[in-house]
Amino acid sequence: MFNILEFEENAGKGWEKYISKKADASYEDARVYFNSHSKSLKIFYHLMGGEQGKELHVTDKRFVKTSRSLLERISTSGSTFFLSWQDEKALYLPASVAYFPTKEQNEMLYFWLTAMAVQTSSHSGKLLAKNYYATQTLLQKYDGFRLFYEEALNQLVEHNERLSFVSALNMENLEDEIFLENLNEYPCPLWVYPPLGKNGTYSDFEDEVEPNRGDEEQQEKSETLEMKKQANKMDDKKETDGFLAFLPESIMSILEQVNVDRAEDDSFDEDALYNAEDLDEITLGQKSANLSARIKMDLELSPNFKEEYPLGDGKFLDEWDYSKQIYLKNYVKLKPYLVTNIEPIELEPRLKKMIKKIEGEIDLMELDRVKNNRLPYGDEINLDTWIDYKGHKNKSGHHQKFYESFERKTRDMSTLILADVSLSTEAGITQEVRIIDVIKDGLIVFAESLNRLNDKFAIYTFSSNKNTNVRFEIVKNFNEKYTDNTRGRIDAIKPGYYTRLGAAIRESTKILEKQKTENKLLLIISDGKPNDVDRYDGRYGIEDTKKSIIEARKLGITPFGITVDLESKDYLPYLFGKNGYTVVRDGKKLPKVLPEVYMNLTK
Amino acid sequence: MSKTYYLSQANEIELFEAAEEMNLPMLIKGPTGCGKTRFIEYMGEKLKRDVYTVVCHDDLSAADLVGRHLINENGTYWQDGPLTKAVRNGGICYLDEIIEARKDTTVVLHSLADYRRVLPIDRTGEVIEAHPDFMLVVSYNPGYQNVLKGMKPSTKQRFISLSFDYPKADIEKEIIIKESGVDAEVAQKLVNIAGEIRQLTDSDIQEAVSTRLLVYSAKLIVKGFNPYQACMHSIVESLSDEDEVLEVLEKLISLHFVKSE
Numbered sequence: 053m054f055n056i057l058e059f060e061e062n063a064g065k066g067w068e069k070y071i072s073k074k075a076d077a078s079y080e081d082a083r084v085y086f087n088s089h090s091k092s093l094k095i096f097y098h099l100m101g102g103e104q105g106k107e108l109h110v111t112d113k114r115f116v117k118t119s120r121s122l123l124e125r126i127s128t129s130g131s132t133f134f135l136s137w138q139d140e141k142a143l144y145l146p147a148s149v150a151y152f153p154t155k156e157q158n159e160m161l162y163f164w165l166t167a168m169a170v171q172t173s174s175h176s177g178k179l180l181a182k183n184y185y186a187t188q189t190l191l192q193k194y195d196g197f198r199l200f201y202e203e204a205l206n207q208l209v210e211h212n213e214r215l216s217f218v219s220a221l222n223m224e225n226l227e228d229e230i231f232l233e234n235l236n237e238y239p240c241p242l243w244v245y246p247p248l249g250k251n252g253t254y255s256d257f258e259d260e261v262e263p264n265r266g267d268e269e270q271q272e273k274s275e276t277l278e279m280k281k282q283a284n285k286m287d288d289k290k291e292t293d294g295f296l297a298f299l300p301e302s303i304m305s306i307l308e309q310v311n312v313d314r315a316e317d318d319s320f321d322e323d324a325l326y327n328a329e330d331l332d333e334i335t336l337g338q339k340s341a342n343l344s345a346r347i348k349m350d351l352e353l354s355p356n357f358k359e360e361y362p363l364g365d366g367k368f369l370d371e372w373d374y375s376k377q378i379y380l381k382n383y384v385k386l387k388p389y390l391v392t393n394i395e396p397i398e399l400e401p402r403l404k405k406m407i408k409k410i411e412g413e414i415d416l417m418e419l420d421r422v423k424n425n426r427l428p429y430g431d432e433i434n435l436d437t438w439i440d441y442k443g444h445k446n447k448s449g450h451h452q453k454f455y456e457s458f459e460r461k462t463r464d465m466s467t468l469i470l471a472d473v474s475l476s477t478e479a480g481i482t483q484e485v486r487i488i489d490v491i492k493d494g495l496i497v498f499a500e501s502l503n504r505l506n507d508k509f510a511i512y513t514f515s516s517n518k519n520t521n522v523r524f525e526i527v528k529n530f531n532e533k534y535t536d537n538t539r540g541r542i543d544a545i546k547p548g549y550y551t552r553l554g555a556a557i558r559e560s561t562k563i564l565e566k567q568k569t570e571n572k573l574l575l576i577i578s579d580g581k582p583n584d585v586d587r588y589d590g591r592y593g594i595e596d597t598k599k600s601i602i603e604a605r606k607l608g609i610t611p612f613g614i615t616v617d618l619e620s621k622d623y624l625p626y627l628f629g630k631n632g633y634t635v636v637r638d639g640k641k642l643p644k645v646l647p648e649v650y651m652n653l654t655k
Numbered sequence: 656m657s658k659t660y661y662l663s664q665a666n667e668i669e670l671f672e673a674a675e676e677m678n679l680p681m682l683i684k685g686p687t688g689c690g691k692t693r694f695i696e697y698m699g700e701k702l703k704r705d706v707y708t709v710v711c712h713d714d715l716s717a718a719d720l721v722g723r724h725l726i727n728e729n730g731t732y733w734q735d736g737p738l739t740k741a742v743r744n745g746g747i748c749y750l751d752e753i754i755e756a757r758k759d760t761t762v763v764l765h766s767l768a769d770y771r772r773v774l775p776i777d778r779t780g781e782v783i784e785a786h787p788d789f790m791l792v793v794s795y796n797p798g799y800q801n802v803l804k805g806m807k808p809s810t811k812q813r814f815i816s817l818s819f820d821y822p823k824a825d826i827e828k829e830i831i832i833k834e835s836g837v838d839a840e841v842a843q844k845l846v847n848i849a850g851e852i853r854q855l856t857d858s859d860i861q862e863a864v865s866t867r868l869l870v871y872s873a874k875l876i877v878k879g880f881n882p883y884q885a886c887m888h889s890i891v892e893s894l895s896d897e898d899e900v901l902e903v904l905e906k907l908i909s910l911h912f913v914k915s916e
Contacts, residue, residue, distance in 0.1 A: 095859045095903045099851050163906055193847065196910035431718045432778075433731065452726075457716065570758075570807065608808070630861060 083150035084158040086110055093166050094622070097143065100170040104626055105374070105591045105598075108166075111137060111144035136165045137245040140375075141591055143169045151241055152207060160200045161241070164190075167197070168244045183243040184221050204242065215240055359393035363526070369558050371519065374595035384555040386522040394544050396536035399500070403493060403643070407500045410647045414504050430455030465654060466530065466567040467502065467509040470560045471495060472578035473525075474515045474551040479579075481639040487579050487616055488547050494577065494642040495527070495542045501647040503534045507654075508569060511538075514556035515548025518586050522555045523548055530567060553582035554596035557611070561604040572609040573653065577646075579616045581623060594623050601627060614649060616642060661690070661697035662830050664822050671698050674815050680768040680791035682811065685819030688865020691794045694819070695749050704788060705746035707737040711756035717763045720750075721776055733779055742767065742774045745788030754795040754806055761810050767791055768813035824850060827866055835873035841882060844911050845869045848886065851907060852894070860900055864890050882912040 086093075087110075094108050114135050134146035145165055149158045171186030191198045209216050218240050239245070368382035399407070425434055437454030477488040495511055502509040511527035527545070528538045557576065564572045582593035601611045613624060613633035624633045634649055636642050671694075674681050683691050692708075699706035709720065722736035741748035753761060766773050772785040793814065795806065822830060824846050831842040846869070853863040872889035876882050891904040 091899045092903045092906075095855065095900060096906065098855050098859055099903060099907055101851070101854050194910040195913045199913060429723075431716055431723070433724055433726075457718075625859075630859075 078150040079153045079158075080150055082153055082155045082158050083148050084155055084162065085148045086145055086162065087147075089159065089162055093145070093162055096163055097166050097170065100167045101174075102143075102166075102170045105595055106138075106140075107142040107622065109142050109144050110147040111135065133239050135239050135245045136169070136241075136243070137247060138169050138173070139247040143244075149241070152204060157200065157204060161204070164197060164200060164204075164242065165244060167194075168242070172244045179243075179246060180221070183240075184223075186244075187242070201242070208241065218242070359391065360389045361392045363388040363390060367559065369522075369555050371554060372596045372599035374592060374599075384519045384522055384552065386524050386555055386559050388524045388526060388559075390526050391541060391544050394537065394540035397539040397543050398536055399496070399539065403497060403500075406643060407497055410497065410501050410644075411504050413651070414501055414647075424458075425456045426453040427455040427457060428453050430457035432456050464570040465507045465573060466564060466569040466571070467507060467573045467575060467650070468530075468560050468564050469495065469498065469509065469511045469575045469577065470556055471511070471513045471545075472515070472551050472553070472556075472576075472580075473513045473545055473547050474579070475547050475549055476551070477579050478547045481616075485640065487639060488545065490616065490639050490642045491577060491579075492542055492545055494646045495545075496539055497643040498646040498650070499528070499534055499538060499542070501650070508567065510563065511542070512556075512560060512563075513545055514552075514559075515550065516552035516555065516584050516588075517549040518584060519552070519555075519588070522552050524556060524559055530563075550584040550588075551578065551580065551582050551593075552584045552588055553578065553593070554588075554600040557597065557600040557604060561600070561607060561609055564604075564609050565607050571654070573650075574604055574609050574611045575646075575650070576611060576613045577616075577642075578613065594627065598627050610653075612649070612653060614642075614646065659693065659697045659700055660833060661693055662822070662826055662833070664690075664819070664826060667694065667817055667819070668698070668701075670815070670817060672702070675702060675790050678772065678785075678787070678790070680764075680793070680814050682814035682816045683792065683794040683819060684797050684816065685794070686821065686862060686865065687796055688867035689819050689821050690866060691819055692749075692751060695747065695792055695794075699747050702747075704790070705741070705744070706749055707741045707746055708749045708751060709737050710751045711753050711760075713755055713757060715756045715760055717760050720760065721763060721774070721778075724778065738763070738767075739774060739776065739783065742783050742785045742789050745786035747790045747792055750791075750793040752795055753793040758807055758810075761807070764791065764793075764810065765813065768810075821849070821853060821863070821866055827869070830866060831869055831873045834870045835877050837873040837877050841876055842873060844882075845873060845886075848890065848907060848911055852890075852904070860895055862894075864894060868893055883908060883914045886912060 090108060097106070097108060098104060111134055114133055114137075134149075136143070136145050138144060143166070145162060149161050151161065152158050167190055168183070168186050171189050172182045175182045175185045175189075177185070187201070191201055205215075205219055209219060366385045366387040369384045369386055370379040370381055371383040372378075373380050424430070426437060432455065434454050434456040437456075441452065441454050471491055473488060473491070477491060478486055480486050481490060499509070499511065508530055509528070510530045513525045513527060514523060516522040525545070527541045528534065532538070553576070557574070560574055564574055581590075582597045583589045584593065588596070604611050611628060611632065613628045614636060615624060615633065616636050616639045624635065627633070634645070636645050671681065675698075683694070685691050695706060695708075698704075709715075718736065720736045720738040722734050722739045724731045725734045726732075735743065738748050740746075750756070750764075763774070766775060767785060768791055772789070774783045774785065775781070776783065821827065827849065828839070828842045828846045831837060831845055832839060837845075849864050849866075849869055852860070855863065868890050872882075872885045875885035875889055880888075886908045887905065891901060891908060894904065895901055
């Protein structure tokens, strides 16, 4: 059906496409995407000496005040750029690049930017100086980069003479006014920039100010949005509508006011997040949440009908602060407790089949001392075979296999299973099954198999609510026998709050350390990154957890992570080392996978 | 002047000599290809001792170290193992990769590795007192971990420990030049490449490039190989099988040695 309105729209789109293309001067055929190289770039970043804990992300568009060419003004392009930039958490690169005519060059640009990011953070000085010296260092050290850079810069300048200031830079004129002006003139795609400043343009490296650092609390929340937006703050406390929220001259860009409640804890609006990705600018309101939302929050904390028995007054543990590189002494309070009002539970029939199968596998692992006879060599001569050989008439035709040797396979193992029961485990894998249910099943099946193997084991769970309240629940300790009560306690596990993994690992390490067996295994079952409501999030949490794992290793304990996290697992190898973890892709398989992992680890 | 070429990294030669003088056993840790074995050979020549090297594996039994009964036309006779030989005649007994041996095997070392310095052989009932020139040296690579593998603390705590790492850049450069005869500029580039690869941790790569591999690639270059090709074959392909890692390493090599057709 032909619609005149649609036609107009299409015509407009066509025009825009045409005119943007004309102004953009990019090579679509040679476009290279970040996602197809993200893993390599991350390794390359480490290779160049970048910090291990930093992440690589896609950057968002950034508005830069430039003098635009006529074409660009018509097409509205040339005012927003995908600049590469970094802050202390991550390096942000464009989602795709097409500056150069060949794929190799565009691909190389990503590697160049990654190397630049490492170099700019090791050089001091202002933006210009940093980028200049970083460039020089790379050119000097790498012939390959030199070839790329010379050609790339020529091509860029050819398309856009406003970039010619880059090639005019030298050691003497770094401080010249003219270049500082040029800086805002046109951003250089070969450079790495500092984070977005308060006023919308980029600040210099020296005064790094993150957007909308109003008060601490607000800043924390804004971090859940993993990309940084050009941020303004508007005063919407007064009951006016948002009619004048945009200025007439910026009418070409979409501005939308979404009621994202950033001042309230954890109310997560997926649509708002989705919209945020598409917007150029996010404006933060300061209105606090309405009453109904707050009441809802209170109701979400389900009443606790478990009867808990606290064990001691709680223990104080250290925590690692990566930014200061020190331990915060006794910073965390961990409270061990035991649930007392449990009912002994017999093994559920639905699990019996699976356990039966696993037991079959376990029985195949013969663990007793095995004597092998009739070997061509060995520890001892088996006299019977020897006499048999001696008495044989035709010795030359007789085999000389009369040795025997013993192979002893005892398993001197203690295993501590530490399960994460944070609120996120409440999430469903399917409509009926939640992660916590799978973890419970997994614990029961695993406990059955360990019991069968006669290996010593203990089960603990944890969840946390800030550093003052890390709850450490005992399900079964090393000395207790595995009984129906244990199953009852596993069944009584309820999701708690957050995941302060470092503290829980430190406490488990202390328990394991006291075990007298030679091999000590710490199995950590979790569903995601370490996090808590205070600053224990992102890099801080990961670095502390990493530290706690290193501490455990030093004491001869082997930590092993088992994760049901379906999102990116970038942080796992960093935490546990390359061979120190496994990811269970299908959460439902956890009960089956747990014993298998264990058997493989201890074979 | 000994025949084996070895360039000292720190105080390891003095320490080894002191340990030898005081009859103390020695434990050497370090990543693969950093010069552990070469060091022992060198010290053996320097101190004029025989070196009995045993490369440990998980099938190594105590009998393989101590000795066993063998049979000839007269019946059975006792054959000394390498450890017993060194204990009787003096010499350095070097157990390479001791972590690979089963733990019960290494227990035979206990009485040798402390003040007693005796080796009891239960099969023959003999108790051999160690020759004054006997020295026990073990080595392992702390890089890889398996729950059931690892050294017993009680074994570990009987040794003077020496931790080896890849040599410092200038020393490594000298070693490469000396071993392969490559020119200083190429050697420097190889050392730079190694320095960068060694910044990767076990999350990206299992083990970093060894000095041995650098010497291999330098040798290939001297032989006439294009440096890019030489590095690809000796360094990149040996380090990993994962596509992403290979891609990045290839990139790194091409940045240092421009790929020419």
